[in-house]
Amino acid sequence: MQRSPFAGPAARAWIERARGTAFTSRAEAALRAVAELSEEDAEDLLEASLDIWAGSRAALAGEGIGLLDGGLTEPPSRQWPADPMDAFRDTGIKVVTLDDLDVSEGIDTYHLAENYGIFPGQTRTREGRPMPMITLYPETDGAGIEDLERRTEWEHWGLYGMPDTDPSWRLRARIADRALAGLVHVGPDGADAIEMWRAAESVSMPEDWWALLDQLQHVLVVGPVKEPDQRALQAAGDAGELLAVVVRVEFH
Known part of the structure; x- marks a missing residue:
């Protein structure tokens, strides 16, 4: 070698x-x-x-x-x-x-992979009903579309329509403080196979956004964008550099 x-x-x-x-x-x-x-x-x-x-x-x-x-x-x-x-x-x-x-x-493998941050937003279903969404942005140098393509099977998304639901992906949310806890992929054995995002601190979500999350119990996950704002989301969608998936919400 x-x-x-x-x-x-x-x-x-x-x-x-x-x-x-x-x-x-x-x-x-x-x-x-x-x-x-x-x-x-x-x-x-x-x-x-x-x-x-x-x-x-x-x-x-x-x-x-x-x-x-x-x-x-x-x-x-x-x-x-x-x-x-x-x-x-x-x-x-x-x-x-x-x-x-x-x-x-004794080893937290989460920090051995690329990490992301998230910010909440809202979109609409094919029927025109409002739907909660979260957008991923890189927090480590290697995070980005190539990393997401390697670690997931999410679809390319152009800001219109709705991708398929993948029940293996879960957005975990805490009822007590109305906060999001993590985004994970669960393997066939029920254990977490991929931890894509983990909350560094507890941040309560806006009440109306949380109510929509509680009502639908599904969320659109999309990314990556270069910066956590809507303009970056629009730019990534226009450039064909977005992946997306609909995931289940697990309330704890």
Whole structure:
């Protein structure tokens, strides 16, 4: 395994330790060492892995990345970013993700993924009835439409009509303080598989908006926008850079 020139000391040390251990008796110890890294060092190791992957892809191409002659004739309806770890798998290196490790004790994996903020709004159903909505905006550098396309199966949305309802997505809300708590995707086993947004503090929603949420018990989720305001929402919709889904509301 080559080293990234931008990796920090902890990442470089782990890469040296893991070098040549694939499918050997030393692989398990190297993998356990990942779980022992601090959150900052784990993020540094991930960045180094991405650097290595990018370098290997460029080497396979034999030249720098450029535009194809003639350009795109029409925008793709859906982007499916490649898994950066595929480069390691292709060379026979066993890849272990956080899901493969027992990190449930003491590690909050929410902050290992991209995070979003939200702001409330209102739209209308196909029948013209009012419907509550929330809009996502990035709070970390890697958050954006490519991240949402990778982590969800939400539809492209152009500010008109209504996307399908996905019952696996839930917006959690607290009745006691009339506040939203989180946006999660629930897996087949009933456990949270993806935590897209978590409230950093309790903020009571406007009374009329909450009443609409309580009445319909569903909400339109749309994003991402660059900034938390309606003008940014309109601009993203005009540019074809919005994904959307209708989700259930769980009251607690």
